[in-house]
Amino acid sequence: xxxxxxxxxxxxxxxxxxxxxxxxxxxxxxxxxxxxxxxxxxxxxxxxxxxxxxxxxxxxxxxxxxxxxxxxxxxxxxxxxxxxxxxxxxxxxxxxxxxxxxxxxxxxxxxxxxxxxxxxxxxxxxxxxxxxxxxxxxxxxxxxxxxxxxxxxxxxxxxxxxxxxxxxxxxxxxxxxxxxxxxxxxxxxxxxxxxxxxxxxxxxxxxxxxxxxxxxxxxxxxxxxxxxxxxxxxxxxxxxxxxxxxxxxxxxxxxxxxxxxxxxxxxxxxxxxxxxxxxxxxxxxxxxxxxxxxxxxxxxxxxxxxxxxxxxxxxxxxxxxxxxxxxxxxxxxxxxxxxxxxxxxxxxxxxxxxxxxxxxxxxxxxxxxxxxxxxxxxxxxxxxxxxxxxxxxxxxxxxxxxxxxxxxxxxxxxxxxxxxxxxxxxxx
Amino acid sequence: xxxxxxxxxxxxxxxxxxxxxxxxxxxxxxxxxxxxxxxxxxxxxxxxxxxxxxxxxxxxxxxxxxxxxxxxxxxxxxxxxxxxxxxxxxxxxxxxxxxxxxxxxxxxxxxxxxxxxxxxxxxxxxxxxxxxxxxxxxxxxxx
Numbered sequence: 001x002x003x004x005x006x007x008x009x010x011x012x013x014x015x016x017x018x019x020x021x022x023x024x025x026x027x028x029x030x031x032x033x034x035x036x037x038x039x040x041x042x043x044x045x046x047x048x049x050x051x052x053x054x055x056x057x058x059x060x061x062x063x064x065x066x067x068x069x070x071x072x073x074x075x076x077x078x079x080x081x082x083x084x085x086x087x088x089x090x091x092x093x094x095x096x097x098x099x100x101x102x103x104x105x106x107x108x109x110x111x112x113x114x115x116x117x118x119x120x121x122x123x124x125x126x127x128x129x130x131x132x133x134x135x136x137x138x139x140x141x142x143x144x145x146x147x148x149x150x151x152x153x154x155x156x157x158x159x160x161x162x163x164x165x166x167x168x169x170x171x172x173x174x175x176x177x178x179x180x181x182x183x184x185x186x187x188x189x190x191x192x193x194x195x196x197x198x199x200x201x202x203x204x205x206x207x208x209x210x211x212x213x214x215x216x217x218x219x220x221x222x223x224x225x226x227x228x229x230x231x232x233x234x235x236x237x238x239x240x241x242x243x244x245x246x247x248x249x250x251x252x253x254x255x256x257x258x259x260x261x262x263x264x265x266x267x268x269x270x271x272x273x274x275x276x277x278x279x280x281x282x283x284x285x286x287x288x289x290x291x292x293x294x295x296x297x298x299x300x301x302x303x304x305x306x307x308x309x310x311x312x313x314x315x316x317x318x319x320x321x322x323x324x325x326x327x328x329x330x331x332x333x334x335x336x337x338x339x340x341x342x343x344x345x346x347x348x349x350x351x352x353x354x355x356x357x358x359x360x361x362x363x364x365x366x367x368x369x370x371x372x373x374x375x376x377x378x379x380x381x382x383x384x385x386x387x388x389x390x391x392x393x394x395x396x397x398x399x400x401x402x403x404x405x406x407x408x409x410x411x412x413x414x415x416x417x418x419x420x421x422x423x424x425x426x427x428x
Numbered sequence: 429x430x431x432x433x434x435x436x437x438x439x440x441x442x443x444x445x446x447x448x449x450x451x452x453x454x455x456x457x458x459x460x461x462x463x464x465x466x467x468x469x470x471x472x473x474x475x476x477x478x479x480x481x482x483x484x485x486x487x488x489x490x491x492x493x494x495x496x497x498x499x500x501x502x503x504x505x506x507x508x509x510x511x512x513x514x515x516x517x518x519x520x521x522x523x524x525x526x527x528x529x530x531x532x533x534x535x536x537x538x539x540x541x542x543x544x545x546x547x548x549x550x551x552x553x554x555x556x557x558x559x560x561x562x563x564x565x566x567x568x569x570x571x
Binding site: 030365366367368371372374375382383397398422426427 | 452453456457460484485486505506507508509543
């Protein structure tokens with residue numbers, strides 16, 4: 001299916017033109033120009049998105065789907081237009097397959113609670129991978145515990161990819177068992193940057209009648225997305241990681257499955273008729289959207305997606321890949337520095353540790369490094385990145401992670417590398 | 429080292445010492461040095477129990493009471509955190525529980541390390557300080 005966005009004329013990629021749209025990049029940190037390399041934690045917001053949110057509050061703020069008055073109509077129209085924007089961006093079949101949540105965490109909790117009730121019985125299995133974010137581990141543990149199901153984990157290779165057997169990238173049938181009911185996997189690893197071959201594994205799961213959920217939190221800002229082509233039943237992402245406000249996210253679900261899934265949270269907006277004896281539920285997507293939604297966030301998300309659609313996502317991805325290659329090459333010149341996550345297919349995320357080496361008996365703690373980089377105006381993430389099992393897999397307590405966005409530059413990478421060298425020298 | 433000084437004087441000494449540094453690099457290099465000079469904690473005191481919760485790095489903090497004074501030893505696997513805990517030990521070590529509990533601590537704020545007090549920081553400086561004060565409360569109850 002060709003979307004409107006595909007046929008529109010894209011802006012030429014110009015990093016300075018993009019930088020000019022992000023007001024925060026003019027801020028100083030400790031008196032130095034901000035170098036923002038924590039995009040995987042949350043992305044910065046272009047002026048257009050900030051403006052869309054404030055314009056909503058300043059001009060059409062009203063509750064949606066309730067009032068007959070003009071503002072309520074305008075707010076409802078704006079919200080539903082954003083839903084259509086999301087639909088077209090991910091190429092869902094219907095706009096009502098797009099459910100707004102507070103973020104990926106809420107999306108996965110909704111899916112887990114509802115699917116658990118629908119599907120899971122004692123002894124059934126939920127399959128995740130060893131590189132999942134805690135948000136794609138703990139919700140499944142909670143439902144497994146409740147229904148007596150078992151959580152199974154796809155092992156991770158030394159390069160930071162799914163270890164599916166002898167043929168890399170090929171789904172070996174024995175990752176599934178006859179008891180596997182749900183497959184829940186990340187599209188892109190937040191810690192390693194690995195782009196997973198989700199389409200192939202989802203296809204294998206589908207052959208076995210397994211329900212599939214793909215956590216796209218880290219993919220949405222980097223990869224073009226087509227949920228129908230991907231073939232998954234459910235797909236989740238957060239707005240704040242793709243230039244939209246915090247507190248808004250999406251659960252995409254195939255219509256047939258969403259119709260079968262029971263509602264999770266009850267309240268206003270999600271009902272059809274309420275009596276004390278029996279309540280009937282609203283149609284999709286409202287069945288899963290209890291209470292007043294984050295209207296301003298939804299409108300901001302729509303604007304953020306339109307902003308992304310103005311550009312050639314391929315050109316953005318190519319730019320990020322250039323940054324990743326340059327950072328990888330330059331960082332590896334630092335004595336004892338080791339990159340965690342060396343998959344062939346990666347987005348612009350680089351996680352590393354500084355080990356003891358032949359020249360130095362001591363390694364560098366990620367916390368110390370992050371603190372000294374911050375003093376130099378460079379924002380990176382340090383710690384376990386909400387993936388403690390993955391840290392354990394690699395035998396480290398944490399890493400330093402730099403994650404890139406289309407507004408980052410080669411000069412900023414060089415600044416980070418120089419700052420890292422300085423910090424390492426101070427710490428050894 | 430500081431037994432002759434009151435806690436308030438020890439605090440002032442740290443403030444004066446850090447006032448000599450004009451940039452972040454000197455300040456942090458000094459902090460790292462202070463960490464290196466922190467007397468070794470007895471290996472048997474580096475227990476799970478003595479780990480201060482809420483730190484991105486591992487911090488061990490042990491307290492004992494000697495002659496009515498609270499004696500602290502500590503360690504960390506991160507150098508900046510070790511420097512921070514060394515500063516706390518230097519100011520609070522070998523004092524009565526009352527002095528620890530009743531003297532307002534202002535030095536962290538004034539020596540250019542204010543960001544370490546933010547609740548966002550996972551170095552747990554606040555957690556370390558709370559832990560030291562809890563020990564002081566426990567010992568003052570025992571007296």
